[in-house]
Amino acid sequence: MKIQSIEIKHISIPLKKIFKTALRQLETAENTVILVHTDEGLTGYGEAPPTAVITGDTNESVIAAVKLMEKKLIGLDIDHYEKILDVVGTSCINNNSAKAAVDMAIYDLASKSCGKPLYQFLGGYRDFVETDLTISMNEPDEMCRDALQAREKGFRVLKLKVGNDWEQDILRVLEVRKIVGDQLKLRLDANQGWTPKEAIRVIGTLEDKDAEIEFVEQPVKAMDYEGLKYVTDHVSTRIMADESLFSPGDALRLLRLRAVDLLNIKLMKCGGIHNALKINAIAETFGVECMLGSMIESKISLTAAAHLAAAKKNITMVDLDAAVLLAADPVVGGFRKELPFFYPGSAPGLGITEVMDLKSI
Ligand SMILES: [Mg+2]
Numbered sequence: 001m002k003i004q005s006i007e008i009k010h011i012s013i014p015l016k017k018i019f020k021t022a023l024r025q026l027e028t029a030e031n032t033v034i035l036v037h038t039d040e041g042l043t044g045y046g047e048a049p050p051t052a053v054i055t056g057d058t059n060e061s062v063i064a065a066v067k068l069m070e071k072k073l074i075g076l077d078i079d080h081y082e083k084i085l086d087v088v089g090t091s092c093i094n095n096n097s098a099k100a101a102v103d104m105a106i107y108d109l110a111s112k113s114c115g116k117p118l119y120q121f122l123g124g125y126r127d128f129v130e131t132d133l134t135i136s137m138n139e140p141d142e143m144c145r146d147a148l149q150a151r152e153k154g155f156r157v158l159k160l161k162v163g164n165d166w167e168q169d170i171l172r173v174l175e176v177r178k179i180v181g182d183q184l185k186l187r188l189d190a191n192q193g194w195t196p197k198e199a200i201r202v203i204g205t206l207e208d209k210d211a212e213i214e215f216v217e218q219p220v221k222a223m224d225y226e227g228l229k230y231v232t233d234h235v236s237t238r239i240m241a242d243e244s245l246f247s248p249g250d251a252l253r254l255l256r257l258r259a260v261d262l263l264n265i266k267l268m269k270c271g272g273i274h275n276a277l278k279i280n281a282i283a284e285t286f287g288v289e290c291m292l293g294s295m296i297e298s299k300i301s302l303t304a305a306a307h308l309a310a311a312k313k314n315i316t317m318v319d320l321d322a323a324v325l326l327a328a329d330p331v332v333g334g335f336r337k338e339l340p341f342f343y344p345g346s347a348p349g350l351g352i353t354e355v356m357d358l359k360s361i
Contacts (some may be wrong), residue, residue, distance in 0.1 A: 001038045001039065001040045001042065001077065001078045001109070001113055002038060002075055002076065002077050002078070002186060003036060003037075003038055003073050003074055003075065003076050003078070003212070004037045004038055004039045004074070005070075005074065005076075006034055006035070006036050006037070006066060006069075006070040006073065006102075007035040007037065007067055008032060008033075008034055008063055008067070008361055009032070009033045009034070009035070009313050009355075009358035009359060009361065010030070010031070010032060010033065010059065010358070010360070010361050011029075011030075011031050011032075011033050011047075011048055011298060011330065011355070011357065011358055011359070012028060012029070012030050012031075012207045012331065012357075012359065013028065013029045013031075013298055013326045013327065013328050013329075014027065014028045014029075014326070014327045014328065015027060015028060015029065015296070015325050015326055015327060016134070016325060016326070016327045017136065017325070019134075019136055019296060019325060020136040020137050020138065020161065021136070021161045021163075021189070021191045022137065022161070022163035022164050022190065022191035022192065022193035023053045023054065023191050023192070024053050026234065026296055029296045029297070029298065029322075030049075030050065030059065031047055031048060031049040031050070031059075031103065031296075031297065031298060032047065032048045032049075032059050032062045032066070032098075032240050033045070033046070033047050033101075033298075033300060033355060033358055033361075034046040034047070034048075034066055034101045034102060034105055034251055035103070035105070036073075036105040036106065036108075036109060037047050037101050037103050038078065038109060040128055042097070042109055042112055042113070043109075044104075044106060044107075044108035044109035044112070044349070045104070045105055045108055045299035045300050045350060045352045045355065046100070046101035046102055046103070046104045046105035046108070046147060046300065046301070046304075047101055047104070047182060047297060047298060047301040048097035048098055048101040048268065048301070049097065049268065049295045049296055049297050049301075049304070050062060050097070050277065051097070051154060051295045052241070052309075054099050054243055054268075054269070054295070055096055055246075055268055055269060055295075056094065057095065057096065057097035057098065057184045057268070061095060061098070062095070062097055062330045063098075063103065063313060063361060065091070065095035065098035065099070066093055066098050066101065066102060068091055068092055069087070069088055069091045069092075069098070069102055069215075072087050072091055073087060073088070073102070077201070078106070078110055078113055079088045079293060081106050081107070081109075081110040081112070084106050085103060085106060085272075085274045087210060088102050088103055088106070088225060088271075088272070088274075089271065089274065089275075094141075095256070096246065096268060096269055096270060096271040096272075097268045097295075099271035099272055100267040100268050100270070100272040100301070101272075101301070102290075103267075103270070103271065103272025103273055103274055104267065104272055104273060104279070104300075104301060104304035104350070107121075107122075107272075107273050107274075107304065107349075108304070108349040108352070109347040109349065109350060110254060111349045112348040112349035115348050115350075116348060117307065117344055117345060117346055117347060117348060117349070117351060118304070118307035118308075118311075118349055118350055119306075119307040119308070119310040119311040119344040120306060120311075121311075122273070122277070122307065122312070123198065123311040123312055123313075124310070125310065125311055125312055125313045126310050127310065127343065127344070128310065128341045128342060128344070129292075129306055129309045129310050129320070129342050130156070130157070130168045130318060130340050130341050130342075131155075131157075131273040131318045131320045131321050131323075131324075131339075131340050131341075131342060132155065132157035132158060132159045132185075132317075132318070132319050132321060132340070133150045133155040133157070133321045133324060133340070134158075134159045134160075134161060134189075134319070134321050134325070135147055135150065135158055135159065135160045135161065136161055136162040136202065137160075137162060137163070137164060137172075138177070140168075140171050140172045140175040141175075143160065143172055143175070143176055144175050144176055144179045145147075147160075147176045147179060147180050147184075148179060148180065151180055151184060152194065152319045153339060154252050154339055154340055154361070155184075155339065155340045156184060156185060156340060157181075157184065157185040157186075157187065157340070158176070158180070158184055158185070158186055158187070159188070159189055159217075159319060159321075160172065160176060160186060160187070160188050160189070161185075161189055161191065162189070162190050162193065162202075163189070163190030163191050163192065163193020163194060164193055164348035165275045166194055166198040166199075166201065167201045167214070169188075169190070169193075169194075170205050170206065171185050171200055173186070173188065173206055173211055173213070174206070174209060174211060177211045177212070178233075178253065182212065185214045185215060186211070186212065186213055187213065187214045187215055187216070187217065188213055188215075188216045188217065189215075189216075189217040189218065189242070190216065190217065190219045190220075191218055191242075191243070191257060192218055192220060192221050192222055192243055193218075193219075194220055195220065195227075196219070196220050196224070196227040196228075196230045196231050199216070199219035199220055199231045199235075200230075200231055200234045202219075203216055203219070203231070203235040203237050203353075204234075204235060206237070207235065207236060207237060207343060212311030213237050214238070215237060215238040215239065215240050215261070215262055216235075216237055216238070216239055216240065217239075217240040217241075217264060218240065218241065218242040218243050218244065218264075219231050219239065222243035222244045223244075224244075224321075225244065225253065225254060225257055225259050225266045226257075226259075228241065228244060228259040228260055229252070229257050229259040229260075231256065232258070232259060232260055232261060238261035238262055239261050239262070240260060240261065240262035240263065240291065241254050241259070241260040241262070241263055242264040242266075242293065243263065243269075244259075244260075244267045245263055245270075245279070246263070246270055247270060247271075247275065247279075248275055248278040248279050248282055251263060251278075251279045251282045251283060252282055255282065255283065255286040255288055256321070260288075261281065261288065261333045262288060262289055262290070262291065262317075263279060263283050263288060263289075263290045264290070264291045264292075264317075264319070265290050265292055265293065265295045265315070266292075266293045266294055266295065266305075267301060267305055267308075268293070268295050268297075268301075269303060273308055274306065276292075276308055277308075277312075278314055280315060283314060284314040289314055289315075289316045289317070290312075290314055290315045290316070290317070291315070291316075291317035291318065291319055292305050292306075292308060292309035292315050292317070292318050292319070292320065293305075293319040293320070294319065294320050294322050295322070296322050296325065296326075297322050298322075298326065298329070298330070298331060298355075299323055299329055299331035299334045299335070299352075300331055300334065300350070300352060300355060301332075302320050302322060302323050302335070302342075303331070303335045303344070303350045303351070303352060304336035304350060305320055306318070306320055306335045306342045306344055307335075307344045307350065318344065319341075320353075322329070323342070324335060330355055330356040330357045330358075331352055331354075331355050332352065332353050332354040332355070332356065333347060333350070333351045333352040333353040333354070334350060334351055334352045335351075342352055
């Protein structure tokens with residue numbers, strides 16, 4: 001089964017509520033969707049959201065990179081998908097979101113051609129995953145209201161966005177913990193918003209006040225591996241790398257330094273499933289568990305991420321709540337959602353049969 005053409009489309013999906021982190025605000029997901037068509041009539045689906053402040057990728061850069069890859073991919077055989085993924089990986093430097101979009105479409109096709117759902121093609125460790133829900137960074141009152149709503153909807157794990165003012169952050173977390181009680185798990189994501197010393201102060205205070213934080217994601221600047229290690233060495237709460245981790249090489253450096261306790265893999269940072277598997281294998285070797293996270297993605301790439309997370313034993317945490325943050329779901333097929341659980345299902349590949357409302361570029 002050979003690649004015949006790659007179609008590039010645009011999808012626009014409003015969010016239910018403005019998404020606010022220490023890095024950005026977003027009202028509508030404006031993502032690039034790709035369809036890889038084969039000579040046997042099968043189509044592989046892929047998607048890339050432009051997250052310029054994290055990956056450097058924009059819709060324009062994703063489209064240009066996919067066009068660059070397309071020329072090298074036409075005629076290649078899906079049965080040799082390792083070769084195709086090598087071409088994708090070496091087609092250009094960076095452009096990881098574009099690579100991820102093509103990579104997941106290739107995995108979609110490779111597993112479809114074997115008649116297996118992608119998660120079973122990759123290992124099939126479990127049949128479902130549980131996602132957390134992100135609470136945007138707002139005034140403590142609003143975060144408390146959002147957290148209570150999330151608890152009512154059945155979420156058992158909340159990820160609180162913090163990181164713009166360390167004193168206010170302590171208040172945010174303590175207020176939310178007080179209102180939701182001790183049954184829910186709380187994780188924090190500072191999105192690089194603290195200095196190492198601020199991070200130690202915030203986390204230390206939260207430890208003293210028994211806030212029971214599961215882990216803290218990316219407390220300090222992405223480039224500051226020494227700062228990450230300093231924080232990890234000075235608190236007992238586990239620290240997770242997100243923006244500091246793009247490639248398998250980053251994973252190796254972070255873990256050899258013992259700079260963090262956990263890794264957050266996102267397909268858009270590492271360039272897709274092929275590299276995500278390498279990062280997870282490195283982490284597992286170090287005895288470090290991984291979370292599978294996402295950008296503000298539609299059900300296309302979230303389905304790919306959910307399949308990967310379900311497939312692997314060492315991916316023990318899932319943060320794929322973009323599916324809940326979006327106001328519409330134009331994807332037919334893909335995972336089945338029974339919040340807070342996602343079921344990859346038994347359909348071959350990603351199980352996506354159609355994506356509605358695609359726009360020409
Ligand atoms: Mg993060």
